[in-house]
Amino acid sequence: MSIRLLLSLLLIVAASFTLSARVFAQRRWAVEKTFHVGGEGGFDYITIDAKSHRLYVPRSTHTMVIDADSGATVGDIAGQKHNHGVAVVPELARGFISDGAGSIIIFDLKTNAVLGTVAAKDDADGIIYDKSTGLVLVACGDAGVLITLKADADPKTAVIDAPMELGGKPEYLAADGTGKVYVNLEDKDQVAVVDLKARKVVAHWPVAPGGSPVGLSIDPEKHRLFIGCRKPQKMLVMRTEDGKIVADLPIAVGVDATRWDGNQALASTREGKLSVAEEKNGTWQTVQTVTTGLGTKTMDIDNEEHKIYLPTAEFDQPKPGATGRPTAKPGTFMIVVVAQH
Numbered sequence: 644m645s646i647r648l649l650l651s652l653l654l655i656v657a658a659s660f661t662l663s664a665r666v667f668a669q670r671r672w673a674v675e676k677t678f679h680v681g682g683e684g685g686f687d688y689i690t691i692d693a694k695s696h697r698l699y700v701p702r703s704t705h706t707m708v709i710d711a712d713s714g715a716t717v718g719d720i721a722g723q724k725h726n727h728g729v730a731v732v733p734e735l736a737r738g739f740i741s742d743g744a745g746s747i748i749i750f751d752l753k754t755n756a757v758l759g760t761v762a763a764k765d766d767a768d769g770i771i772y773d774k775s776t777g778l779v780l781v782a783c784g785d786a787g788v789l790i791t792l793k794a795d796a797d798p799k800t801a802v803i804d805a806p807m808e809l810g811g812k813p814e815y816l817a818a819d820g821t822g823k824v825y826v827n828l829e830d831k832d833q834v835a836v837v838d839l840k841a842r843k844v845v846a847h848w849p850v851a852p853g854g855s856p857v858g859l860s861i862d863p864e865k866h867r868l869f870i871g872c873r874k875p876q877k878m879l880v881m882r883t884e885d886g887k888i889v890a891d892l893p894i895a896v897g898v899d900a901t902r903w904d905g906n907q908a909l910a911s912t913r914e915g916k917l918s919v920a921e922e923k924n925g926t927w928q929t930v931q932t933v934t935t936g937l938g939t940k941t942m943d944i945d946n947e948e949h950k951i952y953l954p955t956a957e958f959d960q961p962k963p964g965a966t967g968r969p970t971a972k973p974g975t976f977m978i979v980v981v982a983q984h
Contacts, residue, residue: 670907672919672933672951675982678714681974682707686954688728688769688815688900689978691943695752698943698952698978699738701726706740708755711945711952714978718755723748730772730779732794739779739792741770747781749798759798764788764806769815769859775822776839778804782813782826789813789826789837807842809835815900817861817868819883825868827856834859834870834881848886853877858901858910869908871898878910878918880927890927894918899940904949911953913940913968917981935979938971951981 684702691698691711698709706726708718724744731738731752740748747761747770766785773780778791788806796802811828813835818824824837828847832854836846850856850870858871861883870879871894878901880890897913907930910918915938919931938955945952957975 671984672917672931672981673984674933674935675950675980675984676714677980678709678978680707680709680714680716680976680978682716682719682976683973684976685971686941686956686976687726688941689943689952689954690729690731691945691952692731692733692752693945693947694733697752699729699731700954700978701728701740702976709978711950720748720750720755720757722757722760727768728770730770732772732779735794737794739770739772739794741767741781743767747779747792747803749801759801761792761798761801761803763803764790769813771816771818773818773820773824773839775818775820778839780816780818780824782809782816784812784814784829787812789816789824789835791839805842807837807844809837809844810847811835814857815859817859819861819863819866821863823883825859825861825883827859827870829855829857832856834868834886836886846886848881850879850881850888852888852891853879858898860901860903860908862903862908867903867908869901869903869910871901871910873898876912878908878920880908880920880922890920890922892918892920892927892929895932897940900942902942902944902951904944904946909942909944909951911935911939911942911951913938915939915955917942917951917953933981935981937969939979949983953979953981955979 696711700707706720749758764783764786769782811831814827814829816826826835834848853872855874866883868881895912895914895916917933939953942953956971958969
């Protein structure tokens with residue numbers, strides 16, 4: 644082998660290692676900025692509309708619309724009693740808000756005007772849109788049912804389809820894009836598998852060694868569910884083919900949401916620790932823990948921009964001997980933005 648050829652090969656190998664190092668470095672997550680939004684009310688599930696770069700944040704009795712780039716409030720949808728989440732349907736220019744008082748509010752994504760209110764079931768909570776069926780799906784906790792609503796229904800006359808009994812109290816849900824929906828049953832320590840075509844539960848899968856499952860997301864291409872459990876504090880990786888748990892990873896206290904990005908799974912917690920797990924050589928392991936601040940229990944992710952948005956606030960110091968969750972200080976609501984660097 645000539646010296647020139649050898650040097651060329653060495654340069655190629657060195658360049659490959661350099662590129663690999665840069666790719667690895669880009670996979671590190673860090674807090675990029677914090678939007679100090681303010682406003683009154685609590686907060687629950689946050690939703691990003693990646694197409695319009697809009698964040699939708701339920702604040703108990705109203706839903707704030709925030710520019711995801713600047714943090715500016717660009718709209719506020721009033722008229723809810725105890726809201727939980729928002730599903731967006733960009734192709735119809737519609738959004739849907741779940742109100743725990745037993746309703747679904749339909750609004751216009753362009754003007755934020757309310758188009759109609761549809762009667763739901765008690766404790767309408769987790770809400771998503773399933774493009775494969777054209778249905779908005781809502782988990783109703785106290786009622787113990789999954790309800791569906793045609794996204795293109797007339798907002799003035801729309802009614803929900805016949806509710807599907809789940810066999811427990813649901814929290815959050817994820818759809819695989821082929822007509823199957825997976826629903827966490829927090830009180831039963833199970834995931835209910837729903838066939839939307841048959842409109843019934845076809846399986847109940849236990850989440851042991853986890854318990855009290857709340858956060859849920861899906862990688863439909865790799866057929867994996869990411870389940871955030873509170874008792875004990877774990878993030879589970881479950882196969883959607885058969886419900887087999889292939890990994891259980893310790894996380895911080897108070898998980899409320901999981902998401903995925905590429906080959907990584909993420910869990911956000913009230914303790915303010917964002918856990919990042921990754922599959923390497925067939926084994927899942929925690930590769931990073933990002934400090935995001937007390938109260939950052941829910942999140943949503945823009946997979947194109949690789950940015951995560953976590954709502955929280957400043958909290959009063961608990962009094963000695965006090966139990967329960969700390970009280971948020973009025974007007975301190977904020978959104979923490981985590982990005983890859």
